[in-house]
Amino acid sequence: MMVLILAVVLIPLLGATINGLFCWFTKRKAHIIAVPAIAIPAIVSLILLARVLQGERFDQVLYWWIPLGDFRVPIGFLLDELSAIMITTVTFVATWIHVYSIGYMDHETPRGYAKYFCYLNLFVFFMLTLCLANNFLLMFVGWEGVGLCSYLLIGYWYEKASAANAGMKAFVVNRIGDFGFMIGLFLIYKHLGTLLFSQAFASAEQLSVGVATLITLLLFTGATGKSAQIPLYVWLPDAMEGPTPVSSLIHAATMVTAGVYMVARTHALFNMAPLSMEVVASIGAATALMAATMALVNNDLKRILAYSTVSQLGYMFVGVGVGVYAAGIFHLFTHAFFKGLMFLTAGSVMHALHGELNLQKMGGLIKKMPITGWTFVVGALAIAGIPPLAGFWSKDEILAGAFMGGHRIIWAVGTFTAFLTAFYMFRLIFLTFFGEPREKHLYDHAHESPPVMTIPLIVLAVGSAVVGLLALAPHGGIVGFLNRTLGEAHEAAGHEGGLTYILMVISVAMGVAGVVLAYFMYMKRMPDPVAMARNFRPVYTLLYNKYYVDEIYFAFIVNPVVGGSRYALWKFVDVIIIDGAVNGVGRLCRLVGGGLRYIQTGFIPDYAWMILVGAVVIYWIGRLF
Amino acid sequence: MGVGLFQYTVLSVLVFLLGALGLMIRRNAIIMFLCMELMLNGVNILFMALARSKGSVEGQVIVLFVMAVAAAEAAIGMAIITSFYRSRGGIGVDRADLMKW
C-alpha cells in the first residue's frame, strides 16, 4: 500500500521534474511525459479506492523530516475514505484536463508548452500531497505548493499585465488566509503538542471551547483564502486570466476545494466549536448567494463560471458548516466533474472564437459545435440540480442536511441560490449556444474542437450525468462511505421519508423554475432583460460592479497600506533608521579599517612577527576562555 | 639524567626561532627563503625526536612529507623570486610594496 501511495504522489513530481529540467528537450512532446504521469496515478488511486472500500486504511509516518528535539516534523501519509475520494477525483479530472490541454495549448511556444505541463504536474503533486498528508505541516506544504502552482499558472501569460497582476492578486490574497492558517497550526501545536492528525484529533476533546473556536476560525480563514469565500473571494474571478484548462483544474475542480477538504479533515476540531460551524455555514451561504447574484448580470463567459464556482464552494461550506461533512465532500466530488466540464467547454468555445469571451457577441453556436454545446448543457443541468444528474444528489444532500440541522434561513438561502444558479447557467447557455448569432464573423469562423479536446468533454459529461447515482449505492452510498471517516454530526436528524421528498421537490422545482425563467427572458424576451436592467438600474449597477467589493478593498485596505508603507515605512523607517544603521556600520568599519590599515605595511617581515605573536595570543585566548 | 626529549625540543625550538628571526629581520627574499627552510628543519627535528621517544615511525613519515613539501615550496618560491627579480629589479622584499595601502 505504501508503494502505491508513494507512486501516486511521486510520479507527478517525476513528470514535473523531467519537463522542468529538460524542457529544452521535451518541448512539444511534453505531454508524452505529463499525461502518463497523471494517468498512472489515476489508475493507482482507483486501485487504492477499491482497497479502501474493502476497509483498508493507511496511516504511517515515513520518516522524520525535521527532528529538533521535541519538535519533530513528520513526512507521512494518511489514506482513508476521505483522502481516497479526493485523490481519485483529483487524478481522474486532472488526467482528462491534461488530455484536453494537448489540444488547447497547441498554439504555445515549445518551451512554454513544456513549462505549462511541468507546472500542471507539479500542481497535481502538491494537491496529492495536500490530500494524503497525515499531519498539519505536510498538508500546509501541499497547501502552499498548490498556491504556488496556481500563481505560476494564472501568470502563465506573464507578458500580459493583467495576467501577471491577477497572479499577484491571487498570491497576496491567499497569503492573508494562509497567515491565519499558520497561526492556527501554531496554536494546534501549542495546545495539542503534535502535528499528526491522528494524535491531534484523538486528543481534540481536551481543548476548551474557546481555544477550539479560535483555532477553527483561524483554519477557516485559510480556507476562505484558498476556497474563495467572503471576504477573500476576490482573487478567483481574476484568476480566469490563466489558461482555461488551468481554470478548470485548479480554480474549479481541485485546488479551490482544498479549503472544504481541510474543514472536513479537521472536523474533529470543528465539532468542538459550534460557533465556528455557524460561521462556516453562514459565510458559505452568504458567499453562495452573493456570488450567484453577481453571476446574473455578468457578460464574461469564464467569469460567470468563476462566480458560479465561488457560489458552489459556498454550498460546500454550508454542507460542512451544518455538520453534513460527507454531503459537502460529495458536492465537492460532483462539482469537480461538472464545473471542470463547463470550464473545458468554455475553453472549447474560446478556442473556436479566438479568445472571445463576451456572451453578447455569441449565439447559436450549438449548430457549429454540437459536442461542446450539448456537453455544456449536461453540465448546466447537473449544476442546476435537475435529477438524475450529479448536482441534484449532492446539492439535495446539503440542503436537506441544513434543513434537518435546524438552519432554516440557510436552507432558504441555499434553495433560492439554487434557483439563481439554474437561471444564470441557462442565461449563459441561451445566450451562447441558442438563438441567433449576434456577431456574424465570429459565428462564421467558429468550428468544433479537435477530438483530443472533445473526448475529455464527453467523458466528463458522462461523469457529470452519472456520478450522482453513487448516492444510491448500497450501504448509504457515497455519503455512507465517507461517513465511515467523517462521522455524522446529526445522527438524530436521519433521513425521514416524507420531509426529504418535500425538500427534494422544492429544490427541483427551484431549478426548473430558473431554467424556465431564463428561457423566457433570453429566448422569448418575455420580460425583456434590457428593460429589466433599466427598471432596476440601482440593483443592476450594484450587481454589475460586483458590489464594489474590489473598490472597497482598495479604498479601505490597499491604499492605506500602500500609503502607510510609502510614508511611514519607506520615508521614515527605511530611509532614516535602516539606511542610517547600515551606513553607520559602514562608517564604523571604515573608521576601524582606517586605523588598522597602518598594520598592513606590505613588508613581509612585519607579518612574520605578527604571526608569531598572534600564535601566542590565540593560545592564551583559548586557555583563558 | 641524559639527553631527553626536552633537550631535543629546546634544540628544535631554537632552530625554528632562529629561522623565524631571520624571516623577521632580513629583507633579502632568498635569505628569507633559506630561513623558512631552517624553520622546517627545526620542526623536523622535533618530529624525529617525538618519533624516537614514542617508539613510532610515523614521525619519520611526517618528516618525509615535510621534505617533499619543502621541495615543492622551494620550486615555487624560487620561481616567484625569479619573476620578482625580473619585474622589480631586485630581491629586497621592501620592493614588494604594491599591496601597501
Next chain:
Amino acid sequence: MMINAWDVVFFFLAGLILLSALGVVFIRHPVYSALSLLANLCVTAILYLSLMGAPFIAMVQIIVYAGAIMVFFLFVIMLMNLSKGEYQERAVPWRLLLGLGAAALFAFQIFILAGEWRGVLSPGAGGFGVKALSHFIFTRYILAFELVSVLIFVAALGAVALAKKKL
C-alpha cells in the same frame, strides 16, 4: 654526575646546528648563508643518523636538501648574480629588537607548553627500517602521499608558469 658519551655527541651536534643556524640568519652574503644552511642540514642529518637511528631519513635529508634544494637555491642566487650593493641591508636595530622580542615570547610560550615533556630518548643506532617506514607511507598515509605527489606536480607546473617570460 656521569657524562654520557652520547650526550657529548648530542651537545656537539646541537652546537653545530645552532651555530650554522645563526650563520644562516646573520651572514650578509646569500651564498654563504646558503652554505651555512647546507651545513645545518647536513649536521642535522648526522644527528638523525647517529643519535636517532634513522639512517633512511638522514640519507634522504641529504639527497633532497643538499642534492636538490640547495643546489637550486645556489642556482638562482648565481643566476641573479647580484651586485655587491644588493647584499647591503641597512641594519634596523628596532626591527631586530622586535623580532627578538617576538621570538623570545614564542620561545617562552613553547617552553611553558613543553615543560612537562620529560620523555627519554635512547640514543644510538637501531631504529626503524625502511620497511616499517614504507609500510606506513603506503597504508595509513597513502592519501597524503598521493596528495604530496599532486602538490609537487602542481608546484612544477606553477614554477614553469611563473618563471617563463611568456607562455
Next chain:
Amino acid sequence: MIVAIIVVAVKLLILFAVLMLFVAYGTLAERKVSGHIQDRLGPYHCGPHGLLQPLADGLKLFFKEDIVAAESDKILYYLAPMIAIVPAILAIGVIPFGESITLFGRKIDLVVTDINVALLYLLAVSSFSVYAIVFGGWSSNSKYPLLGGLRSAAQFISYELILGLSIMGVIMVVGSFSLVDIVHYQKSMWMVVYQPLAFIIYMIAATAELNRLPFDLPEAESELVGGYHTEYSSMKFAMFFLGEYANMTVTSAVAVCLFLGGWYSPVSFLSWIPGPIWFVVKLVAVFFFLLWLRWTYPRFRYDQLMVFSWKYLLPLALVNILATGGVMILFGGI
C-alpha cells in the same frame, strides 16, 4: 676494538692508495686511449710507453705558480677544489670489492663498512660533487666559470634524479639498499640481464654526473674556455682533475657492483681467480668504456641536454620501475 680499528684503517689506506693509483693512471689512460683513437701514440717519453707521465704531470702542477683571481671570493675559491675530491673519498667506504677473507684467524670483509643504506649513502655523497663545480664557477667572479657553474647546477639536478630512479629497479629486484646484498644477489646472473634498461640509463646519467663528453657542458672548452676551472691553476686545478678521475673510478666501481656482478666471475670455470681481481678487471673495462665514450661522441647542446633528460630518460626510468614492479607482481619476484 683496537684490532678492528686497525683493520678498518688498513682497508681505507689500501683503498685510498688504489684510488689514487687509478686516478694517476686514469689520466695517462685517457691520453693514451685518446691518442690511439686518434691514430697517434699519446705520451711516450716519460718512462716506457709514457708510464711515468702522471708523475711528471704531478710534479709540474705542484711547482706551478698559484694564480688567484683578484676579484674572486676567496673562501669559496679555496674551498671548491677541496670539495671536488671529497665525494669520491667518502664513497669508497661502502664499495665492496671482494668476498670476506680469513687472515690471521680473523674474518675480514673486503669492504670498509657494510651499511644497510649504502646505495642511498652513495647518492647522498655524490650530491656534494656539484658544489665544487658550482662554487668554483661562482667564486672565480668571471663570466665563463659562472656560466659553467650555472650549467652544472641545472644539469646536476636533472641527472641526479635520473640516476636515483635508474637504480630503483635494482633495489626493487634485490630488496635491499646494501651493496653487499646486491652483489650477493648477482652470484649466478648479472643484474644487467634483468635490468638492461636501468644499466643503460645509469651509464648515461653517470656520464652526465661526471661532466664527461658528451655531457661536458660545464667545462666545454670550445664554448667556455675551461668552464668552471678557467681561473684555477696549479694544485687547485690538479685537485679538480683528481676529483674528476676519482669520481670516474667510483662511478665505475658502483656500476660494477650494481650491474656487472661485483667480484664474481662471469663464468664458473674462472672462479678460481680471486674476487678482487675480477672486480678490478671489470672496473677497468667500465673505465675504458667511459674514455671510449668521450672520444666518440660530440657534445650536446644545452637545450638538448635538458630535453634528453626530462623528456626521454625520465619517462624511460619510470617505465623501467613500472615494468619491474609489474613483473615482480606477476611472477612473484624474479
